[in-house]
Structure formats: C-alpha cells, structure tokens
Amino acid sequence: MLKKIFILFLCLVSMACTSKKELGTEGRPIQFALVPGQDSTVLMENGKVLEQWIHAQTGLFVKMQVPTNFVAVVEGMGSQRVDVAIMNTFGYIMAHEKYGANAKLIGVNLGRSEYWGQIITSDPKIQKIQDLNGKKIAFVDPASTSGYLLAAKLFKDENIKPSEIVFAGKHDSVVTMVYQGRIDAGATYHTPEENGVPQDARRLVKEQFPDVFQKVRILKLTGPIPSDPVVFRKDFPADLEKKLTSALKSFGSTPEGAVALKKLYHLTGFKDCDDKDYDSTRKILLDMGKNVQDFVK
Structure with a gap:
C-alpha cells in the first residue's frame, strides 16, 4: 500500500513540475x-x-x-x-x-492575400454549373472554405441539388476522386496560374497522375476569400x-x-x-x- 502511495506521489510531483515549465x-x-x-x-x-x-x-x-x-x-x-x-x-x-x-x-x-474556390470535373457531359443537378459531388470538409462553403453558396444561389454528397477530407483526395471518375464533380481551392502553369489543387496529384491538368478541368470559380x-x-x-x-x-x-x-x-x-x-x-x-x-x- 505504501509503495502505491509513493508511486502516486511521484506522479503528482512530476505532473506539477511539468505544468510549471x-x-x-x-x-x-x-x-x-x-x-x-x-x-x-x-x-x-x-x-x-x-x-x-x-x-x-x-x-x-x-x-x-x-x-x-x-x-x-x-x-x-x-x-x-x-x-x-x-x-x-x-x-x-x-x-x-x-x-x-x-x-x-x-x-x-x-x-495576393486572397484565393478562390473552384468546381472541377472530368465528365465531358458536364459543361455548365446547372449540369450538376442530380450529380454526385465531393467536398473537402464541412469546415473548408474553398472546399465546401463557397461551393455550397454557389449551389444555393444556382438552385443546384446534388443527388449525393461526399466529404473526402483533403483537397488532393477530391481531385483524385474526380480524376478517377468516382464522382461527377468536386470542390477544391484555386490559385491563379504562374508562368502559364496551373497552381490550383490539381497540382497536388500531378506526380501521381501526370495528365491531371488535361483530364480534370475547371468548371467554375468561386470566391475570392481572404x-x-x-x-x-x-x-x-x-x-x-x-x-x-x-x-x-x-x-x-x-x-x-x-x-x-x-x-x-x-x-x-x-x-x-x-x-x-x-x-x-x-x-x-x-x-x-x-x-x-x-x-x-
């Protein structure tokens, strides 16, 4: 019993010392x-x-x-x-x-101290934002500004109602899902081109999918935001x-x-x-x- 009390005492002393650091x-x-x-x-x-x-x-x-x-x-x-x-x-x-x-x-x-959101797709049948009605859409996270909030506002303004919503967790995951055709469209961040080279979220998977800029295109921009x-x-x-x-x-x-x-x-x-x-x-x-x-x- 005394041994247990001593060990408890040492733990409390250690915690107290740590908190004072x-x-x-x-x-x-x-x-x-x-x-x-x-x-x-x-x-x-x-x-x-x-x-x-x-x-x-x-x-x-x-x-x-x-x-x-x-x-x-x-x-x-x-x-x-x-x-x-x-x-x-x-x-x-x-x-x-x-x-x-x-x-x-x-x-x-x-x-620049602002950036944009973007809606991306690899489906050739989707040519305008209204074509997303009844489609499966991937967002990043409910707390993502470019990867959810801006797109959600756009959909509200345009009266677009997806048939299914998926939260992929990361911008590169959304791009991958669009590239692989697992969803109809997705929302990610957008950054303007530099020297003619795209710098938006698609670049995150370019090493894995070298033709991502050709296969996945930007349907519409949202924003800007700080x-x-x-x-x-x-x-x-x-x-x-x-x-x-x-x-x-x-x-x-x-x-x-x-x-x-x-x-x-x-x-x-x-x-x-x-x-x-x-x-x-x-x-x-x-x-x-x-x-x-x-x-x-």
Missing part, C-alpha cells in the same frame, strides 16, 4: 498545428523546416502537428492542445467565435506571439523557407492582419442563412 521550452514546446488540406506527410516534412527556423530565430521550442481534420484544430485551440495554427479561413472563424482565438498574420502569394491566417489561441503570451510572428514573416525570405511555404500552402510569405479581414467570409455565412454552430454540430 515555461511555454516554449524543450519540456513544454509551443504546439503548432497545420490544418490538414493535403497529404499529412508533406505537411509534416515542411512543417519541420518551419519548426527549425523558428527555433533558430527565437530560441523557442515548437512542436508541429497535423490534426485529423479542420474541426480538430479548432477544438485544440479551445483545450489548449493547440497554441498556434495555420488555419483555413472558415476554421479560423469557428475558432474565433467559439474560443476567442485571433488571427495575427495572413498568408501571401506573390503579393487567405489562410496564422491563428493564436486566446491568452497566448504576447511576448511569445511577437517572436513567432517575426520569425514567420521572415521565413519565406530564405531559399528553404520559400520551398517549404509553397509546399505547405502555396504561399510566398505572411503579413500582419486582424480579425476584421475575415468579415467578408462571415457575410457569406449570413447570406446562406447559417452561423458557425451549424457546422460544428
């Missing part, structure tokens, strides 16, 4: 989440590059993670299992309204926030950082922002007659 130290690293919009291996590999950059610039210890879905990132903000995250636009609005999380940086791509933000949980220490935002803004200026950012979220850098930058997305919700809670039930 300062955030950003090796014993209590800052938990940094990457919203899962594509292959988790790609995100983690390039997230590690960012993790090392932050440590080199600030001395802070950061631990990257890729939660299972958008909502898991939001809930992580509420439980403090996530301190900082690069989030999708709508996921941020959820985190802000539910848990008081705040956007401090916005992603930039070649000077780019993905860097979000801090409520009550995150201001001094650590300042260090992290400074490191993030300089990351894209290095060759390694430029490559990693492009592979992560097709960005070239970050710039300062605040919550008001995302009011346009809130308006889309209002136009649809929905609120954040409709997407987290």
